Amino acid sequence: MQKTGAMALKNKKTPMRRCVGCMESKPKNSLVRITCYEGNISVDPTGKAKGRGVYLCPDRKCMEKARKKRALQRNFEMEIPAETIEKIFAELEQYEQESD
Numbered sequence: 705m706q707k708t709g710a711m712a713l714k715n716k717k718t719p720m721r722r723c724v725g726c727m728e729s730k731p732k733n734s735l736v737r738i739t740c741y742e743g744n745i746s747v748d749p750t751g752k753a754k755g756r757g758v759y760l761c762p763d764r765k766c767m768e769k770a771r772k773k774r775a776l777q778r779n780f781e782m783e784i785p786a787e788t789i790e791k792i793f794a795e796l797e798q799y800e801q802e803s804d
């Protein structure tokens with residue numbers, strides 16, 4: 705029996721998560737996680753921080769969409785002060801990647 709190169713690609717399934725901006729499911733490791741733990745919202749580049757998480761593409765369009773539709777407030781089911789939102793999105797911009 706011959707081994708085919710295709711077998712090498714068969715590794716662990718990549719978990720999929722939905723971006724709260726474009727609402728598309730993407731591989732978890734291509735998204736940026738934002739967590740809410742005990743009422744503190746923070747960007748979680750490791751994807752391992754405690755708390756509830758939402759995911760966003762590192763894409764300005766998704767960030768703007770998420771911001772406009774108050775995706776964080778809705779997903780975390782809480783009011784978030786404007787300055788916190790500012791801070792989070794400013795931080796997210798650091799993860800922004802060129803698209804297309």
Ligand SMILES: [Zn+2]
Nearest residue numbers: 723726761766
């Ligand atoms: Zn997106």
